[in-house]
Amino acid sequence: NAGVTQTPKFQVLKTGQSMTLQCAQDMNHNSMYWYRQDPGMGLRLIYYSASEGTTDKGEVPNGYNVSRLNKREFSLRLESAAPSQTSVYFCASSVVGSTNEKLFFGSGTQLSVL
Amino acid sequence: QQQVKQSPQSLIVQKGGISIINCAYENTAFDYFPWYQQFPGKGPALLIAIRPDVSEKKEGRFTISFNKSAKQFSLHIMDSQPGDSATYFCAASYGGTSYGKLTFGQGTILTVHP
Numbered sequence: 001n002a003g004v005t006q007t008p009k010f011q012v013l014k015t016g017q018s019m020t021l022q023c024a025q026d027m028n029h030n031s032m033y034w035y036r037q038d039p040g041m042g043l044r045l046i047y048y049s050a051s052e053g054t055t056d057k058g059e060v061p062n063g064y065n066v067s068r069l070n071k072r073e074f075s076l077r078l079e080s081a082a083p084s085q086t087s088v089y090f091c092a093s094s095v096v097g098s099t100n101e102k103l104f105f106g107s108g109t110q111l112s113v114l
Numbered sequence: 115q116q117q118v119k120q121s122p123q124s125l126i127v128q129k130g131g132i133s134i135i136n137c138a139y140e141n142t143a144f145d146y147f148p149w150y151q152q153f154p155g156k157g158p159a160l161l162i163a164i165r166p167d168v169s170e171k172k173e174g175r176f177t178i179s180f181n182k183s184a185k186q187f188s189l190h191i192m193d194s195q196p197g198d199s200a201t202y203f204c205a206a207s208y209g210g211t212s213y214g215k216l217t218f219g220q221g222t223i224l225t226v227h228p
Contacts, residue, residue, distance in 0.1 A: 004157070031212055042120070042203055042218035043158070050212060058215065090157050094214040101146070101213035105157025 002026055006091050006106035013081045013113045021076040021109050023091030031094045032074035033103065034058075034066060036087040043090065049074055081113045117141050118206050120219025127226050133191035135222045137204035140185065144206040146213045149178065149189050152201045152221075161202070162189075194226045 004025045013019055025032065030051050035043040035058075045058030049068040063085060065077045074093075078085060088110050092103040120137045127133045139147075148163035164171045164178040164187065171178045177190040191198055201223050205216040 031214055033214060040123075040220055042118075042205075042220045043216070044218070045215055048212065048215055059217070092157070092214070094212070100148070100160075100163045101207075102160045103150075103158075103214050103216070105159065107155065107157055 004106035010110050024073045025093040029093035033092040034076045035090045083113045086113045117217050118219045124223040127194045133194045135189045138186045143208045146207045150203045196226045199226050
């Protein structure tokens, strides 16, 4: 049981390049999330998906797109990377409706945009 | 726009001591307040959570104290151990589509000296 798996773990991009961060969960969770973590700012929600085929913007969605391919997979795409997108990206999943909704996070993708 | 403010940024405690981390929130619609623990190179993991209908919740050495009128909540770690050395994040969310759409505090780096 792997939980939430993110690939790649590290990536260096040049300004203007594009890339897709992959995320998959094997816990049969309905909801999935993308957060970014920056020093001194905690984690901020980029996008959220309540179920397959639905997505919703979070606090910082500009410059990103997402795809909920199926119940297991939720990808994050940077169409034209900018230095401001240098960050650690975390994917998470959770079960909708639990009293204490618990997010299960992946190990993160460390992205540097030069 | 930081809706959840966390302090201190860093904290050094001796083994066996009490670690206290404080958070204040602005949005009165928040009704779910979890704490997450993060070790280096890992994603955050849920530690303990509270809802505003109780003033305190205890799980082992970890206690959340909640003050609704002051819009503040805190994490107390009793008998702190070197293994507790990690970054701690408070967070808040409200019902609707998902309690997983969290607003995080800035984080506190806790170091427990042996």
